[in-house]
Amino acid sequence: MTPPLPKFLRPTPPRPGENGRNGDGTTTAPPKPQEQAVEGVASVVGWLDERTGASPFLRGFLYRKVPKGTNWFYTLGSATMFAFLSQAVTGVFLAMYYEPDAPSRAYASAAHITNDVFLGELVRGMHRWGSSVMIILIFLHMGRTFFFGAYKYPRELNWVIGVVLLVLTLMMGLTGYLLPFDQRSFWATVVAVNLNSSGPVIGPYLADFLRAGSEFGPTTISRFYALHMLAVPGLIAALIGAHLYLVAKLGTTAPPWLKAEKKDLLTEEI
Amino acid sequence: MDRRQREQYLREYSILKGQGKPFFPYAIAKDGIMATITILVIILMAVLFGAELGPKADPTTTTYTPRPEWYFFFLFELLRVVKPPELVFLATIGIPTICLMLLLLLPFYDRGPERNPLRRPIATTAGIATIGAMTYLTVLGALAGSPTEIELATKPQYEEGKEITASAGCLGCHKIGENGNTLGPNLTEIGARLGRDAIARTLENPTAPMPSYANYRKTNPEQFDKLVQYVASLKGDE
Ligand code: HEM
Numbered sequence: 459m460t461p462p463l464p465k466f467l468r469p470t471p472p473r474p475g476e477n478g479r480n481g482d483g484t485t486t487a488p489p490k491p492q493e494q495a496v497e498g499v500a501s502v503v504g505w506l507d508e509r510t511g512a513s514p515f516l517r518g519f520l521y522r523k524v525p526k527g528t529n530w531f532y533t534l535g536s537a538t539m540f541a542f543l544s545q546a547v548t549g550v551f552l553a554m555y556y557e558p559d560a561p562s563r564a565y566a567s568a569a570h571i572t573n574d575v576f577l578g579e580l581v582r583g584m585h586r587w588g589s590s591v592m593i594i595l596i597f598l599h600m601g602r603t604f605f606f607g608a609y610k611y612p613r614e615l616n617w618v619i620g621v622v623l624l625v626l627t628l629m630m631g632l633t634g635y636l637l638p639f640d641q642r643s644f645w646a647t648v649v650a651v652n653l654n655s656s657g658p659v660i661g662p663y664l665a666d667f668l669r670a671g672s673e674f675g676p677t678t679i680s681r682f683y684a685l686h687m688l689a690v691p692g693l694i695a696a697l698i699g700a701h702l703y704l705v706a707k708l709g710t711t712a713p714p715w716l717k718a719e720k721k722d723l724l725t726e727e728i
Numbered sequence: 729m730d731r732r733q734r735e736q737y738l739r740e741y742s743i744l745k746g747q748g749k750p751f752f753p754y755a756i757a758k759d760g761i762m763a764t765i766t767i768l769v770i771i772l773m774a775v776l777f778g779a780e781l782g783p784k785a786d787p788t789t790t791t792y793t794p795r796p797e798w799y800f801f802f803l804f805e806l807l808r809v810v811k812p813p814e815l816v817f818l819a820t821i822g823i824p825t826i827c828l829m830l831l832l833l834l835p836f837y838d839r840g841p842e843r844n845p846l847r848r849p850i851a852t853t854a855g856i857a858t859i860g861a862m863t864y865l866t867v868l869g870a871l872a873g874s875p876t877e878i879e880l881a882t883k884p885q886y887e888e889g890k891e892i893t894a895s896a897g898c899l900g901c902h903k904i905g906e907n908g909n910t911l912g913p914n915l916t917e918i919g920a921r922l923g924r925d926a927i928a929r930t931l932e933n934p935t936a937p938m939p940s941y942a943n944y945r946k947t948n949p950e951q952f953d954k955l956v957q958y959v960a961s962l963k964g965d966e
Contacts, residue, residue: 520751523749525747526744526745526748536762544770584770605845625828631797641783641784641786650800
């Protein structure tokens with residue numbers, strides 16, 4: 459014990475930066491950029507988690523177990539989703555140049571995208587062929603869930619949502635086909651809408667609704683455009699959300715040829 | 729599935745799930761690979777096949793052969809399979825609606841506990857039969873002859889012009905070789921009668937109902953020239 463000294467005689471503790479970083483003549487190395495980056499990410503994640511409580515949910519989603527034997531057929535659903543996302547992204551770029559106003563502008567703007575806009579033909583091509591790819595994938599995915607019996611208890615609802623998604627996806631194909639407004643797209647759409655009108659009871663009304671009147675007119679295009687880039691994709695995105703929520707909640711099926719072994723079943727029952 | 733079977737299923741499932749691997753990183757890696765392949769295929773197709781744009785829609789040309797996107801062929805072909813007019817509503821609305829309802833309600837009438845496709849003979853047969861029927865109708869639709877394809881052989885220097893002509897929609901009204909429709913004159917030997925200039929003039933100032941391609945000449949002068957050269961080369965001697 460040092461004798462009590464008057465305050466002004468006591469040694470002052472070193473100031474930060476004086477006498478080494480740790481105050482006793484030693485210095486710890488400053489954090490490396492790598493460590494700083496990890497710290498930074500961790501603190502951002504921590505900040506977000508403290509305010510959203512998202513991490514238990516994310517952890518549950520990411521680290522949930524996928525049953526034994528899950529194979530490549532199980533990637534078809536997410537591949538469909540990525541095809542949809544690709545359609546969404548390329549669609550946004552097309553919407554920057556496409557003009558649905560009147561039939562003449564629609565064709566001219568589609569020609570402008572194809573011939574003048576930088577990479578325009580590539581983006582239009584991706585959107586066009588992406589639709590075919592998405593349709594193929596959605597049918598393959600449906601086939602997988604059908605043959606694996608994945609629509610049975612407890613996943614009935616997910617099948618129903620899936621069928622609605624299928625119909626909506628076909629509607630995207632139908633409404634999008636008209637938009638470039640060349641001969642092909644025009645006449646195919648006229649026929650498709652006329653087919654609708656041959657339906658009993660609601661058929662003619664549906665056709666009138668699609669055409670925005672009894673004839674193809676300038677508003678037909680804007681109507682198809684609104685359905686194609688706003689209403690239907692909005693519904694699809696929402697339903698994909700519900701579909702994936704159910705997948706995460708119920709888990710994906712195990713391949714139907716796998717059975718739990720007797721001994722596991724017994725221990726489970728105790 | 730009765731209550732016992734449902735409980736049995738959930739029990740078995742939880743065991744199989746417990747023996748599995750976590751979604752991250754195992755399943756996600758596969759999904760990621762598949763997603764990458766999907767996007768690459770889309771880009772590749774866009775680069776290879778591009779995005780064609782035919783002539784502008786013209787509501788006055790009533791004979792244009794309508795062609796839907798290929799994935800609607802199976803619906804479209806139903807129309808041709810069903811002939812009697814009083815049954816047409818069956819093909820257009822009836823059969824598709826019934827099929828859709830059967831599809832939508834599948835989990836509610838097929839409730840057996842068995843999931844293995846080999847032990848569900850009815851479901852598996854029905855599934856394969858549906859795929860077979862849809863494939864058959866799609867192929868039928870594809871073979872029905874595309875209005876954007878010319879099979880007639882041509883000299884190599886006109887190949888490109890042939891492609892352009894095929895995709896320009898002329899076949900909607902003209903026959904070239906075995907392809908096309910018969911509203912307008914047959915073009916298979918048109919080059920023997922008309923020279924390049926005459927054809928170009930016809931394209932720019934056609935008599936109704938042929939649409940004018942003057943705009944096309946302005947926007948795509950090179951393609952237009954190749955098209956004219958190809959049409960003028962059709963002399964019926966090949
Ligand atoms: C936009 C279209 C769709 C998307 C993005 C989508 C996405 C997904 C994903 C990511 C899964 C997880 C498992 C897997 O990938 O196989 C899944 C499962 C499932 N999907 Fe889809 N799907 C779509 C359409 C459909 C359709 C048309 C059906 C059937 C009519 C369907 C029925 C099912 C069923 C029953 C499951 C559960 C499978 C299991 O647990 O093994 N989905 N879906």
